[in-house]
Amino acid sequence: MKILITGFSGFLGKFLHKKLKELGHEVIGINSKTNDLTKVDALDEFNDIKFDQIFHLAAWTQAGDFCMHHPAEQWIINQKMNTNVLSWWQKHQTQAKMIAMGTSCSYDPDLPHIEGEYLKGKPIDSLFTYAMTKRMLLTGLRALNKQFGLSYLYLIPSTLYGPEYHLDGRQMHFIFDLMRKIIKGTLYDEKVTLWGDGHQKRELVHVDDFIDIMLKLVESQNNTLINIGSGKDFSIREFASKISKIVGYDEVKINYDTSKYVGAKSKILNVDKLLKILPEFQMRTLNEGLESTAKWFSENKDKLLKQ
Incomplete structure (x- = not known):
């Protein structure tokens, strides 16, 4: 098949690109350096290629408190990108299936994180703008399906983890930041300070799974949204304890700074729909995933220590 990936140099994108190539597909990957998706003609060079699938992974965002400080830019840039990609799809690639990524932060924290509630209620304030751009992306997919019959799939991942995460100075998702701090604490025999009280709970899914x-x-x-998660959540303290045991750090040295940004208190996706579709699928255990991820971080400690 002929497949296009936007955001192919991101964490998910590079693993997906590699997997699809291994499966024998003809894959074109683009990123912000090769194609500026805020420009209406960003994808015109591909007009004559008839893609079978388009994986739209590109998004303008970062982890941590980034969203709190860039709400206007997040709205303008992501809305432009999503609108341009969907418009190009409708004009030039109607035969292609669009696979787009949602975000768990689009759910109202006070409502069940089940697919039927995705567009209901209000997302958490600190992530509100980014969350709403993802809701608008789903709305756009539904509109193009309704009016033009285009086929899509909208997937909502829990936090992805695994090796080969970026070490270029950008803010990290919580699990990678935990590893960075605890591995540095091990190497320098120093105390570690984590944000929040440690009781906030998170769910992980390995990028390969x-x-x-x-x-x-x-x-x-086709033409639906599906949560993808492990169905199990753990507190930050539990994650920190597991990582400490893996890398040989004394977790007694970990302090918690309750004045810092913590995000939602709990984020776990309801995966009943997923389990009905793929009841036999087995994910790797959390310990297996954390061990391989920590091993990669430790092997790249020179870059890690510059963070």
């Missing part, structure tokens, strides 16, 4: 699930869903599911 996510891609395997996603590709299975692409084969069988």
Whole structure:
């Protein structure tokens, strides 16, 4: 198949690009350096290629408190990008299936994180603008399906983790930041300070598991949204304890700064719909995933220590 990936140099994108190439597909990957998706003609060079699938992974965002400080830019840039991609799809690639990424932060924290509630209520204030651009992306997909019959799949991942995460100075998602701090604490024999009280709970899914699930869903599911998660959450303290044991750090040295940004208190996706579609799929255990991820971080400690 001929496949286009936007945001292919991001964490998910590079693993997906590699997997699709291994499966023998003809894959074109683009990023912000090759194609500025805020420009209406950003994808015109591909007009004559008839893609079978388009994976729209590109988004202008970062982890941590980035969203709090860039709400206007997040709205303008992401809305332009999503509108331009969907408009190009409708004009030039109607035969292609669009696979787009949502975000768990689009859910109202006080409502069940089940697909039918995705557009209901109000997302958390600190992530509100980014969350709403993702809701608008789903709305756009539904509109193009309704009016033009285009086929899509909208996937909502829990936090992805695994090796080969970026070490270029950008803010990190919580699990990578935990590893960075605890590994540095081990190397320098120093105390570690984590944000919040440690009781906030999070859910992880390994990037390789996510891609395997996603590709299975692409084969069988159309014009719907699906949560992809492990169905199990742990507190930050539990994650910190597991990582400390893996890298040999004394977790007694960990302090918690309650004055810092913590995000939502709890984020776990309801995966009943996913389990009905793929009841036999087995994800790797959390310990397996954390061990391989920590091993990669430790092997790249020179870059890690510059963070």
